[in-house]
Amino acid sequence: MPEQQEISLSILKKRWLKFKTLKRGYYSFIILIILYTLSWFLPMLINNRALIVSYEGELYLPAISGYYPGSEFGQDVPGEAIYRDLKESWEQFESDNWLLMPPYPYSPFEDITVKGNKMYEAPSSTHWLGTDNTGRDVFARLCYAFNISISFALVLTILNYIIGVLVGGSMGYFGGKFDLFFQRIIEIWSSLPMLFVIIIISSIIRPSFFLLIFIYTIVNWIGMTYLMRAEFYREKSKDYVAAALSMGQTNFKVMFKHILPNSLVPIITYFPFSVVGGISALVGLDYLGFGMPPPTPSWGQMLDVGLQNISKWWMVFAPVSAQFVTLIMVVFIGEAVREAFDPKVYSRLR
C-alpha cells in the first residue's frame, strides 16, 4: 500500500501557487486589495466630520450619521458644524466636551465656502497635496476617486463578463442559426460610434455611477463574446462534453459545470486588463466632462482642472501619478496572472 497520498491540487490551485511566486504581480495584488478595502472605510479616515463628538454628556457620531448644524454643538456658524474649529476651541478652553477627528480631517467636498479653506494652496503638512481651484483638498479627492475608479472598473468588468459569457458561450455552444443571428447583431452593434453615443446620452440625462456603468456595459459586453464563443466552440467538441451529454446532463449544466471551468483562462487573464480599460474609460469621460456629475471626486475631472492651472504643479501631478501607480499595479497583476495561466506549464499532457 502506498503512503497516505497528499491531497491533489486542482489546476486552479496550482496556478494560484504559481501566481504567488511571481512577486511583482503578487505584491501589487496584495497592495491593491488592501488599498481598495481601506478605501471603503474612507469616511472614517479622510473626512471633515468628526468620528465621535461628546457634547454635554451626549455622544454623536457625525462621520456615520451625517449632518449636524453648528448650533447643535453651540457653534456660531451657518449650516454644518466645522469640527476642526470646534476641536480647537474646546481644547483651548479645556472644556469637558471633546471630539475625535479622522486621521486626515478634510473632506473631498468642502471648498472655499467653508471658513479657513483657500484656493491653490501648495502642498503642506495640513494639505498633503495642496488644494484645487475651489479650495478642495486634493489628497482627499484623490483617495475618494480611487475608490470610485476601481469600483466602476470592477462592476463594469464583471457585468460585461456575465453578459459576454452568457451570450458568447451560448453562441459557441448552440451554434447554427442562433450563432449566426447574434454574430450579425454584434457586428451591427460594434459598428456604432460608441463614444458619441455616450456623449449624447450623458448630455441629455445627468449621468450617475450606475447610468455610466449601464451605458458602458451595453457597449463593452461585445469584447468578451468573441473569446467565449471561440472557447465554447472549441470545448464543446471535446469528448468530456459528449460524455456529459451521453449521461443525460442538461445543456445548462454542461455549459456552466463542464465547459465554463475549462474556459476560464481568457476570463481571468483578461480581467486585469479590462479593469485597466474601465479605469481609463472613466478618466477619459470625466476629463471630457461627460462623466460623473461635478462634485464627485474623479481623476479625470482633477486632471482637467489641473491642466487649466498647469502652473499649480500639484494639481496635475497628483491625479497623473495616482493613475499611473494604480494602472501599473493592475498591469503587473495582469502580467503575473497571464504567466501563471500559461497553458504550457500545466497542460493536461504533463
Next chain:
Amino acid sequence: MSNKTLVDVKNLSVYFPVHGGVFSKRIASVKAVDGISFSIDRKQIVGMVGESGCGKTTVGRAMINILRHVAPDVEIGGSIEYHFDDKVVDFAALTSSQIRKYRSRVQMIFQDPYASLNPRMTVAQIISEPLQLHTNMNNKEQAERVAWLLDKVGLQPEQARRYPHEFSGGQRQRVGIARALATNPDLIICDEPVSALDVSIQAQVINLMMDLQEEFDVSYLFIAHDLSVVEHISDKIAVMYLGDMAEYGNAHEVYHHPRHPYSKALLSAVPLPDPSRKNRKRIVLKGDVPTPLNKPSGCAFRTRCPVAEPSCAEEKPVFEEHASDHFVACPIVK
C-alpha cells in the same frame, strides 16, 4: 424477434448536409452511415470494424444520440429501438429531453482517455456525475459506490481525490470504464477504447472489460479497427465499408471464413505472429476509399472489388443471410 434482443438498429442512416454557394444552399450530403441494420442481444459483445472514415464511430454516437450537439443539422434516418424491460424506446425518433431518462441504460467509453475526462473535476466527481443524475443516492452512498467501482476497475479508492492529469492513459481509461458502469447500464458503446493505449496496456484493459462484462451482465458495441482485438473479445463481428455494412455474423465465422470480398481483403491484412504462414496470400486492394460525399452507385465497394461485375453498379446489394446468422451484402459471392 427474441426477447433477448437489447437493441435493434434498422436501416440507420446518418447524413451530414454540406452547404455552399451564395445562399448556402444544401449542395450535397456526407453519407456517413447509409442504411445499416443489425441487432445486439443482451450480454452480447458485438465488434464493429472498418477502415478510418467508414462510419463506425458515427454509428456509435448515433446510437447514444450525441451527434446533434456538434452537428445540429445532422439527418438521422431509420430506427434505433432499445428494449428496456418491457418498454421499446426509439432513440432515433425521440428528442434529447425525452431520451434523458433512458441515458442511464446506455453509456459510452471514449477513444481518447485524455479528452473524455473533464480536467477540472476529480475522479470522484467524474464517476459520481451519472449517479447524481440517475439515482437518489446521498453523498455518502455515492462515495461508497465510487470507491467500489474504482476497486472493480483496478484502481485504488484513495485515488478518487485525484485529477485526471495525474493518471496514465490506461488508468484514465479505467476511470472512463468506471464512469460508464456507474449506473449499471444495459449497453456500453466502446468507441475504440484501447486504440490510444500501449499494446501492453491494451491487453489489460480488454481483459478487464471482458471480466466486467460478465460481472455486470452488460452488452458491448465494441468499435475498433484492430481485427485481432475484435476477434478476441466479440461474439459477433460487423464489418463496415464507407457507411455500409458489408458483413455481419458470428465472430468466429466472420474472422475465419469471411465471405464479402472486402472482409477477405481486410482480414488478409491482419498481421499473424506465425512465420510458418508468411506465404499467406495478401489481398491488396487497388485505389483509395471513395469519398462519402459522392459514393459510387450500386455497391460502394465495386470500384476496388476484385470480383466486381458490371451489374454491381446498378443497384445496392441486398444485405442477406448467406449462412445461418451470417449476413453478407454481396450477391456475387453467394
